[in-house]
Amino acid sequence: MPSLRREQVADDAVAHYKQAMALRDLDKAVKGSTEGDTRVGLKETVDPKKFATRVQKLYDSGRLEQALGKEGADALVKEAYAAKSAKSLQTVAKWSAGILAARYAGGFGSPPHSDSRKHDAVVRQSSCNRNNLRSGPSLRRRVGA
Numbered sequence: 245m246p247s248l249r250r251e252q253v254a255d256d257a258v259a260h261y262k263q264a265m266a267l268r269d270l271d272k273a274v275k276g277s278t279e280g281d282t283r284v285g286l287k288e289t290v291d292p293k294k295f296a297t298r299v300q301k302l303y304d305s306g307r308l309e310q311a312l313g314k315e316g317a318d319a320l321v322k323e324a325y326a327a328k329s330a331k332s333l334q335t336v337a338k339w340s341a342g343i344l345a346a347r348y349a350g351g352f353g354s355p356p357h358s359d360s361r362k363h364d365a366v367v368r369q370s371s372c373n374r375n376n377l378r379s380g381p382s383l384r385r386r387v388g389a
Contacts, residue, residue: 266302266311273298292327299324 277295
């Protein structure tokens with residue numbers, strides 16, 4: 245019986261060591277995805293895109309399951325991708341709001357309900373002005389033609 249107990253202790257020690265190293269790899273993935281430093285008063289934030297990529301690599305290699313078990317690994321990967329999708333949706337919403345605000349404030353043309361004839365006249369006049377500047381007498385004098 246004592247030799248069986250020693251083998252069990254040795255196997256447990258190896259399993260605990262592997263789990264500790266897998267947890268260390270997960271720690272590196274989290275720290276590698278984090279920006280900011282609370283030690284100097286900065287807020288720490290995790291970039292969901294980086295985090296999901298790093299967690300997926302750990303999951304594919306089996307290290308995440310070693311660290312957290314099958315259920316824990318599955319749950320973490322699921323949450324990482326949910327955070328990545330939420331961040332993407334939030335970014336798209338911000339971009340869309342900014343584009344719409346700029347468009348209706350005159351940044352990207354006129355709103356769809358405006359008078360298109362007025363817009364066309366402005367475009368025609370600006371293109372005429374550009375053509376006059378390119379071939380006008382003042383340009384020829386400067387170039388020496």
